[in-house]
Amino acid sequence: MPTATRVFNFSAGPAVLPLAVLEEAQRDLMALPGVGMSVMEISHRSKTFEDLMHKAQDDIRALAAVPANYKILMLQGGASLQFSMVPMNLLGAGQTADYIDSGSWADKAAKEAKKVGKVNIAATTKGENYSRLPEPAEIKLTAGAAYVHITSNNTIEGTQWKSLPEVGDTPLVSDTSSDMFSGPIDVARHALIYAGAQKNLGPSGVTLVIIREDLLQRSADALPMMLNYKVQAE
């Protein structure tokens, strides 16, 4: 197969990127226009990089109609690191986080959260091999929970939330890695949305976090700097 021959990829892993995007990335890999250096060679503190980052954040804000009181972060470590960062930042001592277990990825998120603090499995369909989402009546939320965690779609089982569960005033946290931007999303009904970029948004290696600003106050100063949403937002 010649080098430039492209095949189409229908697998469940990283998605195909549009040809125009790859062509622009390819062109600029050698030297960003007007800069003379590759994006891999410039400082993340340089104006060029900050402008690129802000442009990407502005595009995401426009595309998903992200309200002004939400921060858009672009982090590393994938959704799997968010499994830990969410409870490290949002689950205070003595509090409980509710996890709705609708598939393998939801289960993984809950397992990592249990290493950090108290977790209540508010509903699970594991006993039915995750062949369906829990019914509203099956979901037993904790009064005053730190947050409710859902996985918007589990790629392995295909359990996708068509309408969000009712959680009252409790912050709703959603792992949207596998269906972010595959349809409209009502950001304002969420407190925090996270997604590995490689499925629908962009290249492998970037993780999108959209967080309502009031939640940033929960991030303790004692957290590792790199795992602290408040530090990352600043």
Add this chain to the structure above:
Amino acid sequence: MPTATRVFNFSAGPAVLPLAVLEEAQRDLMALPGVGMSVMEISHRSKTFEDLMHKAQDDIRALAAVPANYKILMLQGGASLQFSMVPMNLLGAGQTADYIDSGSWADKAAKEAKKVGKVNIAATTKGENYSRLPEPAEIKLTAGAAYVHITSNNTIEGTQWKSLPEVGDTPLVSDTSSDMFSGPIDVARHALIYAGAQKNLGPSGVTLVIIREDLLQRSADALPMMLNYKVQAE
């Protein structure tokens, strides 16, 4: 300036990449030879990606003469996340870690470690604005310390260790971000070496960790999966 004009960058941030490397990356960005997809579109679990990763690890092993009983990991989060991962994995309850403070980056590493466990500043030249390294006689190590941490070179102050401090049997951990592969390194005198790749090794976004295998036993199962050296090595 035309798009393809390249300038040379002498700044303290990410380094210039060789033109041949950029050209190969540029060529393969659209489609890896024989694969038909960009490296940004393939699964990290695919044979293609694993082969690429293993090739890079083999090259690092050959270049730095890394002994067979060391694992080579390629992680995310930069040296700054290693400031936390090192004590999270290596500093057990009740143990002390010794930090030799020879500059701003050494100080940052110690500050993050203090969030995780007990830290002894074994020596510091902060009072002299880090104008020199501590003398051997000034270094007060803790008997039975979990490890001794140094920063092989502080980019801001230029305090570079020309010969490593004597630490006996205590594992020596070194942040080599700013001088890795700028000269020979005696890996066997270290227990763990970490380096953000962007200074001397490769593109921004990759962090190199070289860890002696016996240290992997210290990584507790209770650690977040993504921050656990043992899990990352498997």
